[in-house]
Amino acid sequence: MxxxxxxxxxxxxxxxxxxxxxxxxxxxxxxxxxxxxxxxIPAFRGSQGLWDRYDPFVYAEIGSFRRQPEKSWEMLVEMLQVIEKAxxxxxxxxxxxxxxxxxxxxxxxxxxxxxxxxxxxxxxxxxxGSNRDLVCLDCAYRWAGFELSQASELPPRCPECGSILKPDVVFFGEAxxxxxxxxxxxxxxxxxxxxxxxxxxxxxxxxxxxxxxxxxxxxxxxxxxxxxxxxxxxxxxxxxxxxxxxxxxxxxxx
Ligand SMILES: [Zn+2]
Missing domain, CATH: 3.40.50.1220 (TPP-binding domain)
Structure with missing residues (x-):
């Protein structure tokens, strides 16, 4: 054993x-x-910085992203800042x-x-999934190799349909x-x-x-x-x- x-x-x-x-x-x-x-990069579990302030089950949950993508993006901007530096x-x-x-x-x-x-x-x-790419939940648009510095506005919007884009990562509630x-x-x-x-x-x-x-x-x-x-x-x-x-x-x- x-x-x-x-x-x-x-x-x-x-x-x-x-x-x-x-x-x-x-x-x-x-x-x-x-x-x-x-x-x-702080882990979800365990109380370290980012996740003390943003409950991942709220900010990284697909239903709440669909309802309030701006709210999820408050967390995403901070998380991407950490990831891009790592x-x-x-x-x-x-x-x-x-x-x-x-x-x-x-x-x-x-x-x-x-x-x-x-x-x-x-x-x-x-x-x-990965934070390198953003996807539009309303059309097939995909932004490959996204970096915060490339965004002309935050949260970033789909150039095709104007919806707020989502990182191509699996949120809670997604398969x-x-x-x-x-x-x-x-x-x-x-x-x-x-x-x-x-x-x-x-x-x-x-x-x-x-x-x-x-x-x-x-x-x-x-x-x-x-x-x-x-x-x-x-x-x-x-x-x-x-x-x-x-x-x-x-x-x-x-
Ligand atoms: Zn779109």
Whole structure:
């Protein structure tokens, strides 16, 4: 069963390196907010700045966006300011390097900050969409590669129909894009190793991904700061250390 005692960190990292090598390139990574905290992006949960002032279940909920998009944009402007300033941290960079070396096949991320791509990862499934693009809910218009500085007015409006645009991210009350869900499910089922980084694994369907790997006979390696529902029953190995510390060390051992 799962080994989740604190143990000595170097031993655990060596064990993690062995798991990664044994996966023979068939490692799929699942990341969440925890990996981007070291880049200055606050997680939804836990009381940090932005989310103290804006309840995400109000400001990032699709029904309230449809009713009062201006209100959601108060939060979005502040969030985009944070995201646009953020740069990849050593955890993002280590994952990109693992992909380059053929040790990581895909990254499934719940983050909408594009930091994996900024670090050089190419095969990224964005489970919750991305803030890079804006979409119009009333017509098919899409603004790719949006930055706040490009907006002549805020909130930004659709040049075709005048409606207020929405970031192409999955708001509360919206479904995961079906293509992302299918690809992620297939990747998780085919993985020999699922590496879970910085996610409490309690938001579905992302939370199912490690279980799919496990059920198909794969292993699960977890790097989180605290115990999660995966720790013990699902994870074969858990390392309770920051990802921006563990992943570069892991890379050195390979
Ligand atoms: Zn429109």
């Amino acid at each position: 799962g080994k989740s005692m604190i143990g000595s960190a170097p031993d655990k990292i060596a064990e993690a390196a062995a798991l990664l090598k044994a996966a023979g390139g068939r490692c799929v990574v699942l990341t969440g907010a925890g990996i981007s905290v070291a880049s200055g 740069v990849p941290n050593p955890a993002h960079k280590a994952l990109a390097e693992l992909e380059k070396r053929g040790l990581v096949e895909r990254i499934i991320t719940q983050n909408v900050d594009s930091l994996h791509q900024a670090a050089g990862s190419r095969r990224v499934i964005e489970f919750h 995961i894009p079906p293509t992302a869900l299918e690809e992620a499910t297939r990747a998780a089922e085919n993985a020999r190793l699922m590496l879970v980084v910085g996610t409490s694994a309690n938001v579905y369907p992302a939370a199912d991904m490690p279980k799919l790997t496990k059920r198909a006979g794969g292993r699960v390696l977890e790097i989180n700061l605290e115990k999660t529902p995966l720790t013990g029953p699902v994870a074969d190995l858990t390392i309770f250390r920051p990802a921006d510390e563990v992943l570069p060390l892991l890379l050195e051992m390979l």
